[in-house]
Amino acid sequence: MAAVLGVVCVTSLGGFIVSAALSEPAGPPVSIAGVVSVQPLSGWEPAEAGVVAERPIVRITRGSGTLAIIAWGPVTADAEALAGDVVDELLRDRLDRLTVSEVLTAVTLDQGLEAQRFTFVGIDRISGAAVEGEVTAVLTPGGEGVVFFGLAPEGSLAFVDGDLHTMIAAASLGEQA
Amino acid sequence: MKAADLRSRRRLHHSAFLQPRQPAFWLFVLIVGLTSIVAFAEQSFFRDASPGGWALSWILLALYGLPVAVVVYLLDLYEREPAPLLVAAFIWGAVAATTLSAIGNAGWGLTVARLAGPEFAARWTAALTAPFVEEILKGCGIVLIYLIARDEVDDVMDGFVYGAICGLGFAIVEDVVYFMAVFGGQPSGVLQGFWVRVVASGLYGHVLYTGLVGMAVGIVVSRRSTASLRHRLWPAAGLSALAAFAHFLWNSPLLSLFPAEPWSGTDYLFLVVATAVKGLPLLAFVAIAVTLARRRERRWLHRALDGEVGLDGISQAELRLLESPRRRRAARGEMRRRAGTRAAALLHRLQREQVNLAMVASRVAGAEDPALTRQRAYCASLREALRAIPGAAPAAGETGPGAR
Helix, strand or coil: CHHHHHHHHHHHHHHHHHHHHHCCECCCCEEECCCEEECCECCCEEEEEEEECCEEEEEEEECCEEEEEEEEEECCCCHHHHHHHHHHHHHHHHEEEEEECCCCEEEECCCCCEEEEEEEEEEECCCCCEEEEEEEEEECCCCEEEEEEEEEECCCHHHCHHHHHHHHHCCEEHHHC | CCHHHHHHHHHHHCCCCCCCCCHHHHHHHHHHHHHHHHHHHHHHHHHHHCHHHHHHHHHHHHHHHHHHHHHHHHHCCCCCCCHHHHHHHHHHHHHHHHHHHHHHHHHHHHHHHHHHCHHHHHHHHHHHHHHHHHHHHHHHHHHHHHHHCHHHCCCHHHHHHHHHHHHHHHHHHHHHHHHHHHCCCCHHHHHHHHHHHHHCCCCCCHHHHHHHHHHHHHHHHHCCCCCCHHHHHHHHHHHHHHHHHHHHHHHCCCCCCCCCCCCCCHHHHHHHHHHHHHHHHHHHHHHHHHHHHHHHHHHHHHHHHHCCECCCCECHHHHHHHHCHHHHHHHHHHHHHHHCHHHHHHHHHHHHHHHHHHHHHHHCCCCCCHHHHHHHHHHHHHHHHHHCCCCCCCCCCCCCCCCC
């Protein structure tokens, strides 16, 4: 019986341990000049860049998981207010049945900047697919808003959030980007 | 009949699932309990997102799953598996294996992406992770069921039945997830998903893969007295490898004749052809394997009861009936017409106990073993009770001991 338990644990969780051991920066950084720069980890690659809600966006993808980074523009308030703007101006427009976590979590990035983080689930209005995501909102030292979107199919975000947090924490913001 | 006799009969052939003294039982309960939290949360989300689509998904999948479950159940010719254990196998597949597989596939998928890059991972991750992760995790459920009720997995066919039911549970929940998350979750998307994943390909998937894995478990655990471990492990490994390979082929881009999306008109018919190319060879193999396993069961029954013919438990004519499910059913139908439903039910019970007689005969050391004597006497008492029903008594020399 112990063998069965061992096999269940290795099969279910072993992949995360192996992938964590193989995790390392890979490829060139993905940047929005002068605002933000993110170094993809192995297994992630740059995807299509563009404009969302008239703001520049760059993406890094790993199959079902995506990290989208938006340069929000000048923000007069703080990261908490920026997080609220993201919900009102972006998420409500694009997702049906939107549910947002009630609590904002403060996180400190490697550069020492304090960000605010929340999670959400909803139905993509275009594809009809159920998605879940995590938003990390932060202001650069120059007062520019930067929003990191971690996105995955519903139920799958937990499988990529380790990589997402690592890449977001190591992001270069402001003049360092 | 004495209470002790009843208990021994129950132990003999209908092991309960609730066995608190078995550590495997608690491991099963723990894993299913933990994973059910995630599984129910996911289903709640789907239900809230699209109540109509979610309900339609379950209705359609019940229409598919029930007949499949009945067919699988009836494949076992003589010793039908106890319903509680089959329900446990289904729940393991539907709740524990699906939830753990989602975690395992994600973890090993990350590893594939890190090693080979995202582009390769996008094409090959499903083929390189799911066949191993999912078949192993479903197989663990079958092993746990064996550890909970060892007497119940005593043949290759038993393993197939538990495996196929476990695979059916997995397939149904996986299909709900696909209908809701991939096909959009609205009724039109659910119907499209039902066509693609059930009508076009419902014969080929997890029921067959896990049926083969179950057969492998059956070989390893049931032939201890007739084959060395090495001679059991090789065919078991072969069947498991075949299941994983078939799953790999299904998930891989190889032999992929699927029309490009979006589908319309004849594309839906061509989907049936495309899935058959990938799945039909495995279906044919499993059909042959199941036929061979059923023949093996028939031979086992004949060998086990050959020495019993003419004693109290079974006659030559009864054995001839017992060996053929078709003749058994015909005899019960004839009994119903001749003497009513009560007599037919009693004959059914006699036939079941004569199969149990075969099980006892194959397990005890000698012909005078008390358990064997008890079972013979029980069969004889059922026969006498049957004969006491007006119209049920057979023509002279037709049945009964001494009719060799």
